[in-house]
Amino acid sequence: MSIRFAVTLDPLHIGAGGYRLGRVDNTIVRDAGSGLPKVPGSSLAGVARSYLTQILTGEEQERAQACITSTDKDKGNCGKCLACRLFGYAASGRQTKSHIGLLRFYDGDIVAFPVSTIAGPVWVTSPSALAQVLPPENVPALDRDVLLIDGPLPAKMSKINVGWLYLDAEVAENALQSLRRALGDDASRRFARLALAPDWLFAELVNSNLEVRTSVSIDPLTGAAENGKLFTYEAIPAATLLAFDVEIDRARCAQAGEAGGSDPVDADEALRLLDRALELCGVLGMGGMCTRGFGRVRFLGGA
Incomplete structure (x- = not known):
């Protein structure tokens, strides 16, 4: 590939x-x-x-x-x-x-798709989207309806608006490190705050924010x-x-x-x-x- x-x-x-x-x-x-x-x-x-x-x-x-x-x-x-x-x-x-x-x-x-939030822009991806570009062993699993943020968030922020949705959010540093390595350091800097969303939600987030x-x-x-x-x-x-x-x-x-x-x-x-x-x-x-x-x-x- x-x-x-x-x-x-x-x-x-x-x-x-x-x-x-x-x-x-x-x-x-x-x-x-x-x-x-x-x-x-x-x-x-x-x-x-x-x-x-x-x-x-x-x-x-x-x-x-x-x-x-x-x-x-x-x-x-x-x-x-x-x-x-x-x-x-x-x-x-x-x-x-x-x-x-x-x-x-x-x-x-x-x-990864850019979505506006109160904390600034977030680039949202999902396990199925990552499976298109990463080996299976490097694709993180997500079995909860939560947004995992690989990047800085304001202190004590446990929920975040993603477009018109209001979701539970957790900071998970290095959760998407495999994608950052695939992009390279220079390209990875373009996407300061990546987020992992459930597969069922990803299409809704994308189509609602075109x-x-x-x-x-x-x-x-x-x-x-x-x-x-x-x-x-x-x-x-x-x-x-x-x-x-x-x-x-x-x-x-x-x-x-x-x-x-x-x-x-x-x-x-x-x-x-x-x-x-x-x-x-x-x-x-x-x-x-x-x-x-x-x-x-x-x-x-x-x-």
Whole structure:
């Protein structure tokens, strides 16, 4: 498992598509079982492929530029550039066969979620969320309906408000030390006060504290709001800790040259290029509403 942690610098909106009746008009993608918001692996793969073409140099850059600027049916599916070999391509134009990519992107999960409290911001996680990124022996158990705080709290505070809930709280230093070690010292400092909540409560805390914004379409002629064009949308708030699992098929890297009609792919170099491409997510963003202050995500490293 190759985990890459990331923190949202802005609200992140990965839309579910279309409108629906409910709290907001434009909802975000959620896991069908837990109801927790998630970032589809396809969303990360799409921006990674796009940003990869911006960091390549030399002959590989020329191939990638020729692929994405082609005017025939081979556009984006040349099968020879590094982007096609790493991310796959479809049968079109001169390509008679499709090939899956060497990189595999899995859905990103929320690991720690920021919630406002009277004691300041708290990043809430749960045993099931930690199980996505830590070995089973390092996942703390929680068999009580209490919030375990790994971080400082005002003296004699035995209860704490977490959003609209009022919960029993206990200071448990080093309860989440395994997560802090996985993040590294520099990244761990971003999350001064972590808290462990029961699994049954985690989804409620997250969904009750998502960011909801309202927008309206502007008439370009009058500069005023258009009648009937008000809409709301939700987003994963800034400072949320996410985890993505990205793997590379090393067994197929050596055969990539035979399948794609080009040189074999060096797996380690491909992962280094991927990390550089993902750095651009912290500048150019991902998901929807990127022109409205949304979408920047900074990747922190791997575990």
